[in-house]
Amino acid sequence: MRRARIAHEGRAQWAEVVEDGLVLALPGGVRIAAKDAKWLAPVTPGASVFALGLNYADHSAELGFKTIETPLVFLKGPNAFTGHDSVSPRPADANQMHPECELVAVIGRPARRVSRADALGYVAGYTIANDYAIREYLENYYRPNLRVKNRDATTPLGPWIVDAADVGDPQALALSTKVNGVEVQHGSTKDMVFDVAGLVEYLSDFMTLMPGDMILTGTPHGVHFVSHGDEVVCEIEKVGRLVNHIQAEP
Amino acid sequence: MIAGAAYGVALNDRNLLSSHQQAFAEAPYKAPPKAPVLYIKTRNCLTTGGAPVLTDLKAVQAAATIGVLFARDLTRASPGEVRAAIGAVCLALDVSEPSDSYYRPAIRQQCRDGFLPLGALTALPSTFEDIVTQIDGKEVHRWSLDRLVRPLETAASEISAFMTLQAGDLLLLGLAADAPTAQPGQTVTVSSRGLPVLTTAIVPEAGR
Numbered sequence: 189m190r191r192a193r194i195a196h197e198g199r200a201q202w203a204e205v206v207e208d209g210l211v212l213a214l215p216g217g218v219r220i221a222a223k224d225a226k227w228l229a230p231v232t233p234g235a236s237v238f239a240l241g242l243n244y245a246d247h248s249a250e251l252g253f254k255t256i257e258t259p260l261v262f263l264k265g266p267n268a269f270t271g272h273d274s275v276s277p278r279p280a281d282a283n284q285m286h287p288e289c290e291l292v293a294v295i296g297r298p299a300r301r302v303s304r305a306d307a308l309g310y311v312a313g314y315t316i317a318n319d320y321a322i323r324e325y326l327e328n329y330y331r332p333n334l335r336v337k338n339r340d341a342t343t344p345l346g347p348w349i350v351d352a353a354d355v356g357d358p359q360a361l362a363l364s365t366k367v368n369g370v371e372v373q374h375g376s377t378k379d380m381v382f383d384v385a386g387l388v389e390y391l392s393d394f395m396t397l398m399p400g401d402m403i404l405t406g407t408p409h410g411v412h413f414v415s416h417g418d419e420v421v422c423e424i425e426k427v428g429r430l431v432n433h434i435q436a437e438p
Numbered sequence: 439m440i441a442g443a444a445y446g447v448a449l450n451d452r453n454l455l456s457s458h459q460q461a462f463a464e465a466p467y468k469a470p471p472k473a474p475v476l477y478i479k480t481r482n483c484l485t486t487g488g489a490p491v492l493t494d495l496k497a498v499q500a501a502a503t504i505g506v507l508f509a510r511d512l513t514r515a516s517p518g519e520v521r522a523a524i525g526a527v528c529l530a531l532d533v534s535e536p537s538d539s540y541y542r543p544a545i546r547q548q549c550r551d552g553f554l555p556l557g558a559l560t561a562l563p564s565t566f567e568d569i570v571t572q573i574d575g576k577e578v579h580r581w582s583l584d585r586l587v588r589p590l591e592t593a594a595s596e597i598s599a600f601m602t603l604q605a606g607d608l609l610l611l612g613l614a615a616d617a618p619t620a621q622p623g624q625t626v627t628v629s630s631r632g633l634p635v636l637t638t639a640i641v642p643e644a645g646r
């Protein structure tokens with residue numbers, strides 16, 4: 189099953205994606221065409237949203253870092269998210285703003301001190317994030333700092349959450365980013381330094397993960413700077429295709 | 439109510455910046471911080487009503503501060519516009535595993551369950567008084583928010599230049615460089631004249 193969060197009749201609602209993604213079925217029997225949907229990021233309000241830095245060795249090398257030995261985890265606030273087919277603002281001085289296609293694991297039940305072997309049993313589903321970074325704003329304090337990674341509407345997320353059972357092995361998925369139709373990122377989740385099971389084990393070792401919490405698992409190599417008007421499409425095999433548009437900040 | 443995120447302003451104590459002046463000029467920092475540095479306390483950290491802090495650590499940093507709750511969104515605001523966006527304030531005990539590294543986000547140190555006990559929310563006072571920490575009834579720390587590099591109005595304004603502080607978000611104003619440590623078995627009380635007192639016990643967590 190695929191579940192989308194949309195704005196419909198004045199409120200946020202969860203809908204089931206049916207008929208090859210063409211139709212959204214709302215509770216109570218209402219059906220709307222997917223092309224008319226106002227997509228929201230499928231994030232449970234209050235959820236803890238973790239993101240990974242340098243979690244693909246090829247991306248680390250590209251940025252001049254050695255392969256990490258412990259997960260480089262940072263956090264995101266609710267202001268950062270926006271839905272499928274939305275707009276992300278690009279500040280006038282952000283010449284180094286680049287997309288990052290990431291597999292997102294969604295936690296399904298409370299997880300505390302979960303073993304690696306059991307970890308995937310705590311993952312309810314998967315979605316896609318495009319976790320934009322703006323490199324001009326990097327500083328070496330709690331890096332990547334929030335000025336780089338927690339700007340309003342710079343983390344498109346969605347379009348929907350796919351049940352884990354429909355995805356199967358989360359470490360065997362091709363992922364890519366296209367800007368105006370040209371591929372700028374291509375990789376496979378098999379190349380993660382810390383895989384989904386390892387990340388659930390790591391985080392749940394010191395805190396309780398709750399249903400709805402999300403882990404953005406990092407991005408492969410391919411740093412491409414975007415401009416006003418660009419259409420950016422992040423695609424992950426068996427999960428979906430997340431579209432976003434870059435708009436110059438007024 | 440606190441419906442959004444809990445952000446904290448890091449490196450906001452003048453004493454910390456002066457004691458780390460040399461270190462922050464060197465690797466891995468290479469330059470002193472320019473924009474406000476923030477950290478996030480995840481939802482699992484937040485407790486109210488005097489819930490105990492359970493931990494398997496030998497000691498925790500117990501940093502008393504003040505949190506402000508936004509009642510309106512604050513985006514690209516001037517310092518003069520900040521106070522009108524704040525709906526309430528509370529005392530907060532920002533608990534963490536002691537660490538003197540600021541290079542990478544310190545999620546493991548800062549985001550454990552129950553590591554942000556909060557006092558009751560009350561109206562924003564005209565000025566903040568000294569924040570006093572007692573352990574087992576004895577005063578161990580006292581500090582004034584006059585030490586902040588960026589006081590409330592400046593911090594919120596500069597943060598709002600790059601992200602919206604949303605209605606429902608909590609902003610912790612800063613941590614004292616010399617915040618005390620507390621050990622399991624001890625009780626920590628935070629007070630500041632005019633604000634509801636916060637008391638929490640540090641309790642050993644059952645072993646694995």
